[in-house]
Amino acid sequence: MIVSRRWLEALLGQALDAGEAAAQLTMHAAAVDAVVPLHQDLGDIVIARVLEVRKHPNADRLTLCRVDVGGPDGPVEVVCGAPNVQAGKVYPYAPVGGTLPGGVRLERKAIRGVESNGMLCSAKELGLGQDHSGILELATDAAPGTRFVDVVPVADHQIVIDVPASRPDLLCHKGVARELAASLGGVVKLPEIPSGQAVRRSGDATDRPPVRLTGGEGTVDGVRVSLEDAEGCPRYIAAVIRGVRVGPSPAWLVGRLGAVGQRPINNVVDATNYILLELNQPLHAFDLAKLRGPAVVIRRAKPNEKIVTLDGVARALTPEMTAICDAERPTIVAGVMGSAESEVTTATTDLVLECAYFQPTRIRRTRRALQLSSESSYRFERGIDLLGMPDAARRAIELIRAVAGGELREPPLDSWPQPVQEATIFLRPERVARLLGVGIERAEIERLLTSVGFFVAPKDGRLAVQVPGWRPDVTREVDLIEEVARLKGYDAFPDELRPYRPGTVPDAVLEEAKARVREQLARAGLYEARTIPLGPADGPEAVAIQNPLSADEAHLRRRLLPGLARRVEHNWANRNRDVRLFEVGTVFRMGKGEGEKGKGAPEEWHSVAGVITGSQRPPHWSDSAKVPDMDIWDLKRHFELAVEAAAPGCTVQAATGTGAGWVAVQRGGEVVGQAGSLEADSPVWAAPLFGFEVRLETALRDVAPYRPLPTQPPVERDVALLLPAGVTAAAVAAVLARAMGPLLERLEVFDEYRGAGVPAGQRSVAWHCTFRDPTRTLREREVDELLARGLKALEDELGVRRREG
């Protein structure tokens, strides 16, 4: 919402500092996003009176003017090109050396051989409008030389307020002024409408209150009004104004609207816009001549009823929407937009003025269904002042008649089938103290609430608070407590830490598990990435988004790896060759079973994934050769680390099937993770890419028990074994471990060799064995016997023999 400082000043009857007003609003009502100065760049422009107009000696279209600019050296010569310049009149004047809006400095120069001392300005040159047909004639008796901005009220500030959905009262100048009056002092009074009184004649109906109807039907000045849809439109005031002259608005009205960024349209429409911005009452004026009947029928639209709205679009209505119709068809989508047909034009002489309250949720649904919003729908959706409507209607009529003439032959008709009064809420001062943490005097509570329009009366130790119609958000005691708190100012409350009781909720195990995995993988040299869980479908079970932003992001991820692979490609695109990333995040799939959220609802769980590509370690100048790139053995180690942290108890096994890779297998045999090479769109200089992913288990981790450190010396043996094709290192290790028993402490592979000296189809794998007895020193002979037993078992079971020589 944009408000004008000057407009607020007119309502408050006092000068305002825009910055101070913004600060007060921010701290007590709603945040101010910006304060924008308007026309502050007219400081060099002064009032000038033209004394004499002569023809320019060298140009037919130019004149030479002798102009009183209030200077000490008397009148000056000015060359002027405007057709409307006249001796005796007053215009804005920019002297040579002065600056025009936009920062242009006026230079002294000769125009067709005659030097000009300055410039008489048009509205456009001053940034005050589009009119460049002539210079701006001013109606002022201010002395020549007076600053233009001191005479013509154009310098202003826009105050841009971020009005929350709960505060429709702040969507108008009166409401904002009310808040300022509460915090700065003062009263709000509607300013007099210029020439508002002058057109009023005796016998005029303007001063009379609207005729109140509680039935659905009535007539005003020959127009039949029937309110058939009282649910969608609880209250409808209609007035008929005859004999208006539609034309441009007076300067003051154009100025007010311009200050808040609204372009003038015509005097009738401008008048309704003014009331909207002053009182937050949307109005609609439509041409009586185009109204069949003449009748105004407020009813639900018929199925597929058509209307062409003001924006030129043909729209189909539904019975979920309220329509304002004449005797035959809709003329307005209630609360949203009127038809092009019924619009007020320059030919309009008689008009119907609508001042209505439409049910907020009805308007919201209509607006969404038609995808059509307007200033009016925005306000109706938030709730306008149901009780202030007659005053708004009266002021609108007065304003229309002041700017467009016309007369009101009968008082307006006010259809209000189920009248309501201000709501009353009881407020307990002790509840205020309990919630806010400090006691506030009863008198202070009364003063604060009264300052923004609540009516407060003590009753049985409580306060009976009447809620004004413009505050539909205030419906229960706590809302009044908020009013007290904000009006007093949140900063007025202390912020000392007081004792508290510990909570009953245990710390989430899932967060522990995530932290554990992150720590493990970050320590292993991977950076944590955060990708977004939306992407293309990555499988038949992918959960589809029903209203995606784009087709590329229309599904929830089933796995993290595809997203990480895309991040690697992004890094390659930035010439990053060494990329090691991991992510811990949520993944989703279409559910199969019965869940908390119903049958077949999507399932979600947490997953851990990593990608690695590039050098095994950073190069160092002392290296004799290029550092090798990471390969599947780096992948295996990272996968093992991830599984150890994410799914303790699972084992990493070689994957069966095509391609080299591993799986993580639970004790029950379920595969919960896998690792392998990844396909990606890689540049030629990129290293191979590997990835792994494993489901995160959230169980608490077992406490690691202490194992006594050995006190006895180890005995070590190296042994090279010839493995026939098909025999795995894991199988060899298993046989050795079983055959040699608990005295074998460790088995480490330290070499693999194929080639000369090794029979074709076989390979030599060398192991480093460590033996130890925790209670005594092992003898060499015992170890030799153990080793022999192991070798025999290998030969018997796997056909593996020791490599000789």
Next chain:
Amino acid sequence: MRDLLAALTELRERLQEIPQADERRLSDLKTEILGRKAGALTQILAALPRLEPAARKQVGGAANALKRDYETAFAARERELKHAGDAGGAGAGVDLTMPGRARWVGGLHLVTQVVDEICEIFHELGFTRAVGPEIETERYNFYALNFPKDHPALDAQDSFYVGGDLLLRTHTSPVQIRTLESYPPPIRVVIPGKAYRRDPFDASHAPVFEQIEGLAVDDGISFVDFKATLATFARKFFAPDTRVRFRPSFFPFTEPSAEMDVQCRICQGAGCPTCKQTGWMEILGSGMVHPAVLENCGVDSEKYTGFAWGMGPERIAMTRHGIPDIRLLFESDVRFLAQFARGPR
């Protein structure tokens, strides 16, 4: 045999050269004497098998003893030279300005660090972590939180739907409801997690973002406790002298509602483009828990009161580290990640 013994005696004398040798000379000596093929001592040792057993024993004993002595001497001199290098620098021919040997390091994402840091601060204030699902029902995401049906307040929460009344949660607030339904007061929880809104990516918006919500409910919790807790957080997170302010706001699930600002870290309150000339930066939305929320969870709203807040770790990270575009946090460019790489906490 006599020749061999003489050669050994000669070689033993040359032991004296070692303590004076520089690095290069030392290396040459090593090759000359112990070299794998042509080393003088190596050759003597290689000749042993050809000798008579008695001679083999005599020469072998002496040769092996000498070999041990050489090895000890070489090792001692190498240590000496190395230490001289460490202490004295270039004198020993080592350029100590050459880069050291590195290894790959990884690190946690900046947003994770910020989340952890925030949770840690609230942990000190008695809050434990609570979490919940990302796919939620409208009841948990909106209605139990006192969002009226068909209300403009829903506009700011434009959501992704996945079927029926199931949507990706627009905030972590549903976990407030889940917590209130599952545990009795006193409740003190912080709720980290992802939230989704139908906002296309731009410099300051992401369709998915991290949120930390907090909730405290007990008999006697007041606006003063609320202000104190959050102001304490701000001073611990930013700096002990951080100025904070609270101002009115609106959220359906809090009443009174407030926004907490901290004084702009960049201009110290003077006004700059980052804080849009206001001198303040918005940090979190908050307020006293709306009694309707408590009632929706079966909690006695006359007896119990509380406060709740929500904040965006991405936004806070950007504020604190001067990151101009939220997309940097999602691109996972390793050069960006490395700037903030800090090991696990």
